[in-house]
Amino acid sequence: MxxxxxxxxxxxxxxxxxxxxxxxxxxxxxxxxxxxxxxxxxxxxxxxxxxxxxxxxxxxxxxxxxxxxxxxxxxxxxxxxxxxxxxxxxxxxxxxxxxxxxxxxxxxxxxxxxxxxxxxxxxxxxxxxxxxxxxxxxxxxxxxxxxxxRGGYFSPALSGKALLAGHDMPQTLGAVAERDGEVVLQESADGMLRLPSIELDNGGEGVDALFGHLRDLCCLPVAPGLVYSIYEDTQARRQHVIYRATLGEGEIAGAKLYPVDALPLERVADRATRDVLTRYAQESSLGNFGIYVGNQEKGRVHAQVARG
Incomplete structure (x- = not known):
């Protein structure tokens, strides 16, 4: 033939x-x-x-x-x-x-x-x-x-910006930032933990602002990664977009690193964040990450088609 x-x-x-x-x-x-x-x-x-x-x-x-x-x-x-x-x-x-x-x-x-x-x-x-x-x-x-x-370039950051620009509901942008098998979590006044994040209510350069916030928070270099989770909080009517990131060397400030294989999930109040961290720990052990798309209760993990 x-x-x-x-x-x-x-x-x-x-x-x-x-x-x-x-x-x-x-x-x-x-x-x-x-x-x-x-x-x-x-x-x-x-x-x-x-x-x-x-x-x-x-x-x-x-x-x-x-x-x-x-x-x-x-x-x-x-x-x-x-x-x-x-x-x-x-x-x-x-x-x-x-x-x-x-x-x-x-x-x-x-x-x-x-x-x-x-x-x-x-x-x-x-x-x-x-x-x-x-x-x-x-x-x-x-x-x-x-x-x-198909003859054209794409990149995680550009795809993320297009995603943010195309959505009309308020958004929370967060990051699962890792270094040497540990991830960054912030502690609130009541001792509970959360992912580093920013609120994005009026569009703009959300991806750049997120990683800038992460650099300022940790006082470390940050290498942006791929989108890791996209879900809608159906009760609060807010979209959450979580990215992966890698931290550079140095002394961390403003947050703390926790081992991926021993995360204190009992101190994470938000169920969706616990789900994100649980999946990250599982996928990190395999070195094979996906992208979750859905809402705070149910959705689907899609295979990633580019590097993080």
């Missing part, structure tokens, strides 16, 4: 992916790289990942002959980097801050994560090859990733 290649490509493009830039050095030692969204993890033991490379790529010979390559997962602020490495720009690396990784391939600053790999295997696959790399070094920065689907 023969297929319309454009139609097939469009159908493949329905799958929501992240965006990476694959880098290495050519025979003369110059850095080279290209944008790719055909990336996936393969194995934890041994640590393997793969990317696909078209045989028509101008980087084909250099990449397939190299002893290693790096995969830079772009963060949501790096759309320009994606575009630069997807086009025949003369000096692509002049447009990005980078350094050599521990295994020798270029790694970028401000990415969501990077993996510096040795070449494990190159497999023929039609008009592409599959590059399997063994992870020699990596870093996860906690920054939200840049997404791509």
């Amino acid at each position: 023969t297929h319309d290649l454009r139609a097939l490509r469009n159908a493949f493009g329905a799958f929501l992916t992240g965006i990476t830039v694959v880098t290495t050095r050519n025979d003369t030692g110059d850095p080279i790289g290209f944008t790719a969204n055909s990336f996936t993890s393969v194995s934890l033991a041994p640590p393997l990942l793969l990317v696909c490379l078209a045989k028509t790529s101008r980087n084909f010979d250099a990449v397939t002959r190299s002893t290693g390559f790096a995969v830079n997962i772009l963060s949501e602020a790096q759309k320009d980097v994606s575009n630069t490495f997807a086009r025949p720009v003369e000096d692509r690396f002049a447009a990005v801050s980078w350094r050599d990784g521990p295994h020798g391939s270029p790694i970028f600053s401000d990415v969501s994560a990077w993996f510096d790999c040795s070449t494990h295997q190159v497999i023929e696959a039609g008009d592409h090859v599959i590059l399997i790399g063994r992870v020699e070094a990596f870093e996860d920065t906690g920054l939200a990733g840049l997404g791509y689907a």
